[in-house]
Amino acid sequence: MATTSSLSVFGFKLKLCLALLACVIGATSAELNTTQLNTTFYDKTCPGALDVIKKAVKEAVKNESRMGASLLRLHFHDCFVQGCDASVLLDDTDNFTGEKNSFPNANSLRGFEVIDNIKSKLEKMCKGTVSCADILAVAARDSVFELGGPKWEVPLGRRDSTTASLAESNSDLPAPTFDLDDLIRAFHEKNFTVKELVTLSGGHSIGLVRCRFFRTRIYNDSDINQKFAKERQVECPFEGGDNNFSAFDSATPFKLDNSFYKNLLQQKGLVHSDQQLFTNNSTDKTTKNQVISYSRDMGQFKKDFADAMLKMSIITPLTGSAGQIRQNCRLVNPPST
Incomplete structure (x- = not known):
């Protein structure tokens, strides 16, 4: 059991960490x-x-089991667009355009009903108190833990956006077709280091991906294990089957571990952008060594993953009097009467 003094020390360290990250994030x-x-x-x-x-x-x-990866991805797609403000949850209306129909999100993001269910329970228990943005951050952490990943303390107090950005959702989210330079640029814009790019990519240790996102790789890329490619081609034909699924990590698709990095060493990255972390290794952007390191040390990967997720969860949150606490995560609150 933690002592009062150890909890105090932890609290001080967390506050210091948040203060420093606030400076980094700007x-x-x-x-x-x-x-x-x-x-x-x-x-x-x-x-x-x-x-x-x-x-x-x-x-x-x-x-x-797939829902764990879906909730993690939902949080990621929220934080990379406008910050961690639950903008990704907003539905389109006659007068409002959300982010759900952007190219990375349309017919792809899922888990909305789980968030709705949680919000409904919390509204009955503590009306107008817990934000949708906080629900996303905690649900992502708990999903990772349920699938064998690390657990981290989630700082709370985010508020919900009244806006969304379809344009930023199309431009700011890293694409599975990205080369290494594109990945580094996308993560740098959110103030992540190259090492943190490699770390957060480990989220692809869990979950499934649609054929349309990896077809080009399994038929055209040269840096791919040919047996692996042919196996995936059965699941993803050259034409049709856009919505057929394959696991990012066929060895342990529902366990967050370092198998993802071991796959990259064998040229078994399912999407082009993942394999780039190992294959495209220019002298000033070394990611290959980080992939090798994580493939050998799962403990270090999990520790770094928890730290990177904490950093991601506090990208430009709305706090204080900014934003609102939505009554329904899919809709902006109606004007006060």
């Missing part, structure tokens, strides 16, 4: 102040919130 205004986030944010206003999220995620992943 959040200088009160609206984007990550120092307003803390792990005890709901202790008084909704003390059972984290337990509700944990239980719902556990049940969702038990019912469908």
Whole structure:
């Protein structure tokens, strides 16, 4: 059991970490102040919130193992567009265009019903208190843990956006067709290092991907294990079958581990952008050594993954009086009467 002094030391370190990350991410205004986030944010206003999220995620992943990766991806696609503000959850309306129909998201993102379910439970328990953005951040963490990954403390207090950006969703999210330079540029724009790019790519240790996102690689790329390519071609024909699925990591598709990196060493990366981490290795952008390191040391990968996920979860959050706490994660609250 942790002592009072050890908890105090942890709290100080977390606050220092958040303050430093706020500087790195560039959040200088009160609206984007990550120092307003803390792990005890709901202790008084909704003390059972984290337990509700944990239980719902556990049940969702038990019912469908694929859901863990879906919830992780949902959080990623949220944070890379406008920051971690739940903008990705907003539905299109007659007067509003959201991000769900961008090229990376359309008929691809999933898990919305799980978030809806959690939000409904929390609204009954603590009306207008827990933000959809916080639900996404905690659900991603709990999903990773349910699939054998690490656990990290999630700072809370994000608020929900009243806006979304279809344009940024199309431009800012890394594509499976990206070369290494494109990947580095996309992650750099969110203030991630090359090492953190390699680390976060390990999220592809879990989940499935549609044929349309890897067809070009298995038929055209030269840096691919030919037996592996032919096996994937059965699942993804040259024409048709766009929505057929293959696992990012066929060895352990529903376990977050370092098998993903071992696959890259064998030229078994399913999408072009993943294999680029090992194949495209210019002298000033070394990712190959990081892939090799993680393939040999799962403990280090999991530690680094937790740290990188913490950093991602606090990309320009809305705090204080900015944004709102949505009543329904899919819709902006109606104007006050």
